[in-house]
Amino acid sequence: MNLMYLKYAVEVAACGSVNKAAEKLYIDQPNLSRAIKDLEYSLGVSIFERSSKGMKLTPDGERFLKYANQILKQVDTVEHMFRCNKNAKQSFSISVPRASYVCDAFSGFATKIDRKDGMEIIYRETNAMRAVKNILEENYNLGIIRYAEQYDKYYKEMLASKGLTCELVTEFTYVLIMNRNSPLAALPEIHFSDLTNLIEIAHADPYVPSLPLSEVKKEELPEMDKRIFVFERASQFELLAKNPDAFMWVSHVPQETLDRFGLLERQCIDNRKVYKDMMIYKKDYKLTELDKIFITELCQEKRRLFGDHS
DSSP: OOHHHHHHHHHHHHHTSHHHHHHHHTSOHHHHHHHHHHHHHHHTSOOEEEETTEEEEOHHHHHHHHHHHHHHHHHHHHHHHHHTGGGOOEEEEEEEOSOHHHHHHHHHHHHTSOTTSOEEEEEEEOOHHHHHHHHHHHOOSEEEEEEEGGGHHHHHHHHHHTTEEEEEEEEEEOEEEEETTOGGGGOSSOOGGGGTTSEEEEESOOOOTTSOHHHHHHHHSOOOSSEEEESOHHHHHHHHHHOTTEEEEESOOOHHHHHHHTEEEEOOTTOOOEEEEEEEEETTOOOOHHHHHHHHHHHHHHHHHHOTTO
8 A cells, every 4th residue: 555645545535625635735636536546446445435526535435534544643753753863852750759869869960961962851759659650650760769668568569560660779767857056966865755845847748558648647757746747858958947946857968968058967866767768660661871870870879878788
């Protein structure tokens, strides 16, 4: 079947006339008529009913037109893909927890992207289940999810059931960050009881699907009389920088960030809960060069903050 004949037939159907279609296609009317007849002969059907009023699709012609349009659309897509290949955008997308070490790794990664070509980069901070959904439904390349070690079995089984690979990035216990003038800063040791009268800054979307949200909040966010919920990392640092009575539980924060906002990082000796950050992506997904550059930056930043044992 001649692909050009398909285009001719679609144009004749749109114009309802061979003469009008010939003008739009810049070909002679007799040649267009002959091409349509050759197409009908090769298919063994009549595509058009011919009359003094023009060309009207037959029932077979209507079915033909439906598939012809689909074929031509796919051909246009393929042609566009390869014609524009030299100018194709570099693509990278990832969903991550609100973690300073991940953000710093991403900043380093952004400086190493070849800017000769176009690029489309997406970096989204969110909770674990949204990260999973972004990969499954929004075609994100990668995700990093964070969960308490006690939920390890649940998450690994859930990820496997959804066809996702997971690899450990690091595991850690949360530390405290606070204003340098915080009453906690002067204490030789910090216990849970020392936090009672202070204000906790907390991220607002802890989520473990196997448990009721009220139970998750109780587990992930121990009872506090004073708590401010935030969604953006910048908000948390601003709040801590301006309020000596505020604190926050976080994974390790780079010293440059602490210095920038006038903050300190301290351990709480009562806190022994272990968390895991896991890299996730589809099992059949092949890592791109951009993915590999980001992962290299992430591993370097992780070793810098957590050490080789993490």
